[in-house]
Amino acid sequence: MHPWPLRGNRLPAEERLRVIDFGYVSPLRSQTLWHAVAMGVSDGAAPPTLSFARPTAPYVGIGYHRSLQEVDTDVCAAKGLPVYRRMVGGGPVYLDQNQLFFQITIPARQVVGVRSAALRKLLGPAVAAFRAAGIDAQLDAATEIVVGERKVCGHGAGQIEEAVTVVGNCIESFDHEEAVSTLRLPDDRMRSDVLAAMRSYVGPPEGTPAIDSTSFTHAAAGAYEKALGLTASPGQLTDAELAHLDRLDDIFVSPRWISSGDAEAADEPAEVAAPDIRRYEPARRDAVDGGCRQVKIRGGVYVFRAATEAAVARGTVVGGRIRHAKLRLRGSNALQPDLEEGELQNLLGVLEAKLEGLGLGEAADVLRSVGAGGSEWRVASTLADTLDLVDRTGMEAGR
Amino acid sequence: MTLTERVKGYELRLDLSYDPASDLWVDTSGCTDASGSPGSGVVVIGLDPLGAETSGTLAQLSLAAPGAEVRRGGPLGSLEAEKFVGPLLAPLSGTLVEVNSEALAQPAKVHHDPYGTWLVKLRPSDLGADLDTLVRGEATVREWFESRVDDYRRQGVLAE
Numbered sequence: 001m002h003p004w005p006l007r008g009n010r011l012p013a014e015e016r017l018r019v020i021d022f023g024y025v026s027p028l029r030s031q032t033l034w035h036a037v038a039m040g041v042s043d044g045a046a047p048p049t050l051s052f053a054r055p056t057a058p059y060v061g062i063g064y065h066r067s068l069q070e071v072d073t074d075v076c077a078a079k080g081l082p083v084y085r086r087m088v089g090g091g092p093v094y095l096d097q098n099q100l101f102f103q104i105t106i107p108a109r110q111v112v113g114v115r116s117a118a119l120r121k122l123l124g125p126a127v128a129a130f131r132a133a134g135i136d137a138q139l140d141a142a143t144e145i146v147v148g149e150r151k152v153c154g155h156g157a158g159q160i161e162e163a164v165t166v167v168g169n170c171i172e173s174f175d176h177e178e179a180v181s182t183l184r185l186p187d188d189r190m191r192s193d194v195l196a197a198m199r200s201y202v203g204p205p206e207g208t209p210a211i212d213s214t215s216f217t218h219a220a221a222g223a224y225e226k227a228l229g230l231t232a233s234p235g236q237l238t239d240a241e242l243a244h245l246d247r248l249d250d251i252f253v254s255p256r257w258i259s260s261g262d263a264e265a266a267d268e269p270a271e272v273a274a275p276d277i278r279r280y281e282p283a284r285r286d287a288v289d290g291g292c293r294q295v296k297i298r299g300g301v302y303v304f305r306a307a308t309e310a311a312v313a314r315g316t317v318v319g320g321r322i323r324h325a326k327l328r329l330r331g332s333n334a335l336q337p338d339l340e341e342g343e344l345q346n347l348l349g350v351l352e353a354k355l356e357g358l359g360l361g362e363a364a365d366v367l368r369s370v371g372a373g374g375s376e377w378r379v380a381s382t383l384a385d386t387l388d389l390v391d392r393t394g395m396e397a398g399r
Numbered sequence: 400m401t402l403t404e405r406v407k408g409y410e411l412r413l414d415l416s417y418d419p420a421s422d423l424w425v426d427t428s429g430c431t432d433a434s435g436s437p438g439s440g441v442v443v444i445g446l447d448p449l450g451a452e453t454s455g456t457l458a459q460l461s462l463a464a465p466g467a468e469v470r471r472g473g474p475l476g477s478l479e480a481e482k483f484v485g486p487l488l489a490p491l492s493g494t495l496v497e498v499n500s501e502a503l504a505q506p507a508k509v510h511h512d513p514y515g516t517w518l519v520k521l522r523p524s525d526l527g528a529d530l531d532t533l534v535r536g537e538a539t540v541r542e543w544f545e546s547r548v549d550d551y552r553r554q555g556v557l558a559e
Binding site for chain 1: 425452453454455456458459460461477479480481482483484486487505506507551556557
């Protein structure tokens, strides 16, 4: 028996919320199915749709704009983990069977023009579903679905042709080690920082009861029909969506799409994606050695590692404030000729303590105010120059 | 000459043209004569202040490459804020001659300085026809912008 009432099937399409539970599907289909739905809704032939899926095996997903350099594709290949690029936003994510995916897709014209408001409106019903499934979740100020400080649902959103889709994953449990292993990171120290932050901020808190999937999907259907003023009813893909699905299956395994988001490689019609869009590779953020590598753990929580030839600065930023800063100098001791190794280590410890709790914007200034032209000042200024490499976009605002 | 006025809490350039469909401003001064009639040359295009506000701080930006032919209402690029990817639609048809590498490198600048951080320069292919679709003229621009802000505020999705 369907958990959703059948009364909606007799309603006109514009009054229906089609609900499709795809169940367990291959990693590829766990992405392409909902993209096909988006194209069907965009065509106007399918009603607004709430869909669910669960992958049969682990894989890595990457957001539309993001660089494949952020993913350790060698490790993924060795582990047999496919990598798929989605048409919605966000960074690289590790996905597996312990995550129930949901997607809400509605015509773009029905989405309020203010992005943050649209996102909150379309994620709000998911929070109700979590709560119905026994998880005390909330939508926090950074637009994350959380229990306490821990993110229990990743999300991304995007306009796909004339439809808007917001996707999320109800995280039942999370394999932090496996997730970190799929990221390309400059060194083991940063890997350790990312792992620690993920353990602190991602996945349900210890002792959380197992999520009842049926309760979640049923409650989500109820919450979304109420929020959207529609009537939920079970449905299936249209023939047009099945045709989209075939094409998407080809596009999503195309190396050119995976590496750069260029759908042309699969000989796709131009309407599938803008074919001539330059995908900028933000070198500063992707640099493996030198420059700055940043990993967003959840809204408001980032791990960073900034490196110059002379120094390396690492740390975690929580709500715009630095935590657990680690500083070191590289190579020769030309910077600190008057300092013994022990004195240098003491100085670095003092500087790390000074950074604790500071905003990124003020951290470099604080370092530059240390000492007065001597060795200590040279060391601190060099580290300040390194911190200047950190891209503060989003980090200071807590996003 | 630039003409800026504070309208409903936003710094608004009244001397520019605006495309309501794409939230983009268009500076046609490089290809219109003193009377505003179309000539040859290049237009400069950027995100308007309300487009910047409603998008949120941009984390990612992609733009069509120089040399690309774009058509009005077709894809010009895409932007991402709050993990939400959306299209940038071309306000005019034509050929891209330059993209702003600074905006690509630091998309957040578009949010903080939407007039100072232009996105693309384009040589229009049918400026005469496309101009008719843009909002132009000081009074018209002011009225149109006020109405947009009021609309969002009535919906409760934009702060007073």
